[in-house]
Amino acid sequence: MNSKFKIQNSKLFKTFAFLLLTAYCSMFTVNAQSGGTQQNLTGKAGTFAIIGARVVTVSGAVIENGTVVIQNGKIAAVGANVSIPSGAERIDGKGLSVYPGMIDAATNMGLVEISGGLNASVDVAETGNINANAKAIKGINPHSAHINVTRVNGITTVLSMPTGGIVAGQAAIINLNGATQSEMSFVPEFGLVMNFPRISTFGGFNPITGPQIVDFNEAVKRRDTQLEDIKKAIKEAETYNLAKEAYAKDKTLPFPKVNLNLEAMIPYIRGEKPIIFTAERERDIRGVIKFVEEMKVKGIIVGGQEAWKAADGLKKNNIAVVYTNMFSLPVRDDDAYDYLFEAPSKMQKAGVQFAISTGDDGANVRDLPYQAGVAGGYGLSKEDALKSVTLYPAQILGISDKVGSIEQGKIANIVVTDGDLLDPRTNVRYLFINGRLLPLTSRHTELYDAFKDRK
Amino acid sequence: MRKLFVFLLMISIVSISPAIVFAQSKTEVLVKNATVMTAAKGTLENTDILIQNGKITKIGKNLKAAANAQIFDASGKFVTPGIVDAHSHTMLDAINEGSFSVTSMTNVRDVLNPHDIAIYRALAGGVTSANLLHGSANSIGGQNSTVKFKYGKPVEDFVIADAPPGIKFAMGENVKRSNFQIQGQTPRYPRTRMGVVETMRDAFLRAKDYKQAWDDYKAKKTKVPPRKDLELEPLVEILEGKRLVHAHGYRSDEHLNLLLLADEFGFKVATLQHGLEAYKIAPEIAKRGTGVSIFADYWGYKLEAYDAIPYNAAILWKNGVLVSINSDSDERMRRLNIDAAKVMKYGNVPEEEALKMITFNPAKQLGIDKRTGSIEVGKDADLVIWSEHPFSPYARVETTMIEGEVYFDRNKDIAKRAELEKERTELEKLDANKAPGSGGTPPKVPGEKRIADRDDADQTDGGNR
Structure with a gap:
């Protein structure tokens, strides 16, 4: 079990990492900031100018032969004719394209290293049904191998969510760079993840007789009980909050005992921050809509297979959808073969705010561009396919003033490629997060270099 | 009379014409x-x-x-060319006979379901042929079926009659039952990678003896024919080079141990399946002419998949190994073109070589390249x-x-949709199909369908990835 991890501590690895670092430094004449393992190679800060590239701003028109200036971690200038600050490191952008870094708005990045059979590396699901105070930002491993593997494919920002129980905990928006959780943190407590109770006839798995099915009416009852549990918890949190406020005004009242779980729910039940509901089928999505209306909360849906069917209610309540089913099989045998490929274009036609996400636990988040690409083959325009993994998720996550497009003043999360960002044949040539030029290395490039010439 | 004749003629033309057009x-x-x-x-x-x-x-x-x-x-x-998937469990109503460590007597041919909707979805992703493999629960698993996805035809039309027969071997976590337990069952041998190799060695020694007994009988050295052994017959075919071995495994050391075992018994392994660490032993694989069938870049879902790299295909290809990219999943099967494309960027594999990895190369690995795999x-x-x-x-x-x-x-698929939707709506109106609460009888809920893509969640077999 330990053999796989030993590589990072072995002498061979250290020697190798050193060589790699040396090679990297000589390639870019960059002095890396840390000499540790690849997971915390945090690149270098500075002033950079990408000159003469095709700049795909996403928010505006494409600038052929444009220049992007990066300074103090931000995009200092973009355009066809911009002045380059003296001392800027110049990057020849001829034949290259500049894109904003992609954003995956529904992952478990950093919370799961190896999902199958290695519980020691899994920190995604707390025990119990209501865990509002469980915070992803406190469980994310900044040195997970998934982080580098993902970012070298052009994904710079993700939402990382806990998954357990009904109220799973709070999701964090992180940039895929940093040696500590706080260095990675973008919005540490962004949203409360709620696995919206659904009617499921699945009654557990018996290894001898297979999956157990419960009666449909029983399943409805079970769903209703769970829904009541949530509403009860919310009422409790409201009462707790009232008691706290009352005590603040009048210290002669009894001091309410601290309850971390209820405390954590307050900004969400007040509608100050969004609740992230996982829901797929139309029936469940309509359930979420009703819940949002009744409880007067802010909602985002993750999953959303049939969200387009409930467009009216979603639009009325400003509920956006983070769609995670590009690479899922249609549920029913008689669903059209492209039922889930077409969903993003159907959402768009129906006017639902959406983004495309892998919904992956970490290792395969790097497939994000191709998932968007497939949506581009099934009804979505290529421009919208690109937006669905850049500007649209930024808007849904409330960070579009900072990332999601190439505009002056935004954070320099930038990817420079030799082709269409969504094409699997395209190579990432340069990568910036928070304006730092990052090495294009990962666990995978290291193993490649270690074995490619073995005779 | 003449009128009747004309009438009969007309009828016969009308009734024959669809056949003529077809x-x-x-x-x-x-x-x-x-x-x-x-x-x-x-x-x-x-x-x-x-x-x-x-x-x-x-x-x-x-x-x-x-x-x-x-x-x-x-x-x-x-x-x-139609895509050939060298590792699939589509159409299988059962994937693992997970009781014994050697189940070479079983054959997935007995459980093929020609109505599996996954076939149609695979066709919509350009897949025309597949290697339908037994699962990976046993050191030596069951026999495979090599098929073409002739959806709508009877099951016997699917099976490629002249494809060489094959068999599934498996090593590592699934065989050891590392990641799951079956309640109430005593642990099965083997529990370690040491035991897996010995299980295989033992089986081949028994097969060799069995073959000797038959050879002796045929040479009239003995008088009584040996009892037919359904477990050992396929292993004898392997020793005689008549049956392809498709060996599931991840770690390079265990796959190399299988190659050494094959050297010992004088047979060739047709493909290493998964082989996500095959890049570490590329020269050893190349030397033996063994093929490798891999995921393009899927990794990290269990410990033995943690050293998988997307450059695997490139390293193997540069070493002259016959590489194919498979799905092992009804879902992934629909997008093998994208997986092949990835190989171009990870290690600069040329376009045609990348395309071959989902067409000609898997056809060669399955011995059906005279028929299919290239234009x-x-x-x-x-x-x-x-x-x-x-x-x-x-x-x-x-x-x-x-x-x-x-x-x-x-x-045609799109054109048919309105009609299907109409049929669905009409069916839903029938009493038996009415939703509970709207006056109808509650619907019969079908048992959860076996989805090949989700078999890792199936506690009885420990998954097939």
Whole structure:
């Protein structure tokens, strides 16, 4: 079990990492900031100018032969004719394209290293049904191998969510760079993840007789009980909050005992921050809509297979959808073969705010561009396919003033490629997060270099 | 009398004509003006493909076909060979006979379901042939079936009759039952990688003795014929080079141990399945002429998949190893074109070599390359017409044909949808199908369908990935 991890501590690895670092430094004449393992190679800060590239701003028109200036971690200038600050490191952008870094708005990045059979590396699901105070930002491993593997494919920002129980905990928006959780943190407590109770006839798995099915009416009852549990918890949190406020005004009242779980729910039940509901089928999505209306909360849906069917209610309540089913099989045998490929274009036609996400636990988040690409083959325009993994998720996550497009003043999360960002044949040539030029290395490039010439 | 004769004649013409039309369309098909990616002899622009009796008979420009030929105008489109998936569990109603450590007597041929909707979805992703494998629960698993996805035909039409037979071997976590427990069952031997190799060695020693007993009997050295042993017969076929071994495994050391065991008993391993660490032992694999069938970049889902790298294909290819990219999943199967495209960026594999990894190479690994896997004269017309370059993420499959017959056509699929929706609505109105609470009888809930893509969640077999 330990053999796989030993590589990072072995002498061979250290020697190798050193060589790699040396090679990297000589390639870019960059002095890396840390000499540790690849997971915390945090690149270098500075002033950079990408000159003469095709700049795909996403928010505006494409600038052929444009220049992007990066300074103090931000995009200092973009355009066809911009002045380059003296001392800027110049990057020849001829034949290259500049894109904003992609954003995956529904992952478990950093919370799961190896999902199958290695519980020691899994920190995604707390025990119990209501865990509002469980915070992803406190469980994310900044040195997970998934982080580098993902970012070298052009994904710079993700939402990382806990998954357990009904109220799973709070999701964090992180940039895929940093040696500590706080260095990675973008919005540490962004949203409360709620696995919206659904009617499921699945009654557990018996290894001898297979999956157990419960009666449909029983399943409805079970769903209703769970829904009541949530509403009860919310009422409790409201009462707790009232008691706290009352005590603040009048210290002669009894001091309410601290309850971390209820405390954590307050900004969400007040509608100050969004609740992230996982829901797929139309029936469940309509359930979420009703819940949002009744409880007067802010909602985002993750999953959303049939969200387009409930467009009216979603639009009325400003509920956006983070769609995670590009690479899922249609549920029913008689669903059209492209039922889930077409969903993003159907959402768009129906006017639902959406983004495309892998919904992956970490290792395969790097497939994000191709998932968007497939949506581009099934009804979505290529421009919208690109937006669905850049500007649209930024808007849904409330960070579009900072990332999601190439505009002056935004954070320099930038990817420079030799082709269409969504094409699997395209190579990432340069990568910036928070304006730092990052090495294009990962666990995978290291193993490649270690074995490619073995005779 | 004369009137009656004319009437009968008319009836006979009307009733025969659909058969005539059908037979005609099968006789000659012309795909016109396509960019043809042959997966053998480069890419040909503005090229026609003539198909007669299900075979490719001509490839060239401005080909002429019979007046009644079925014509596909592929102007601006791309044509590739049908995709061959060298690792699939589609169509299988049961994947693992997980009781014994050696289950070579079993054959997935006995549990093929020709109605599995995953077949149609695979066709819509351009897959025409697949290696349907037993699961990975046992050191030596069951026998496989090599099929073409002739959806709508009887099951016996699926099986490629002249494909060499094969068998599944497995090593590592699934065989050891590392990641799951079956309650109430005593742990099964083997529990370690040491035990896995010994289980295989023991089986082959028994097979050798069994073969000797038969050889002695045939040479009239003994008088009584040995009792037929269904477990050992397939292993004898392996020793005689008549059966292909497809060996599931992840770690390079365990796959190398299998190759050494095969050296010891004098047989060849056809493919290492998964082989996500095969890049670490590429020269050893190349030396033995063993193929490797991998995921393009899927990794990290269990410990033994943690050293998987997307450069695996490139390293193996540069070492001269025959590489294919498989799905092992009803879901992934629909997008093997994108997985092949990834290989180009990870290690600079040329375009045609990448395409071969989902067509010609798996066909070679399965011994069906004389029939399928490339676009060449004399081969079965297993073809896919794509809306654009198949390595583009925006590409859609327009038409998939097997032996010149269309099994998927996007336009026809779309045209049928309104009719299906109508049928569905009508069926839902029937009392038996009414939703509970709306006055109807509660519907019968079908048992959860076995989805090959989700078999890792199935506690009884420990998954097949």
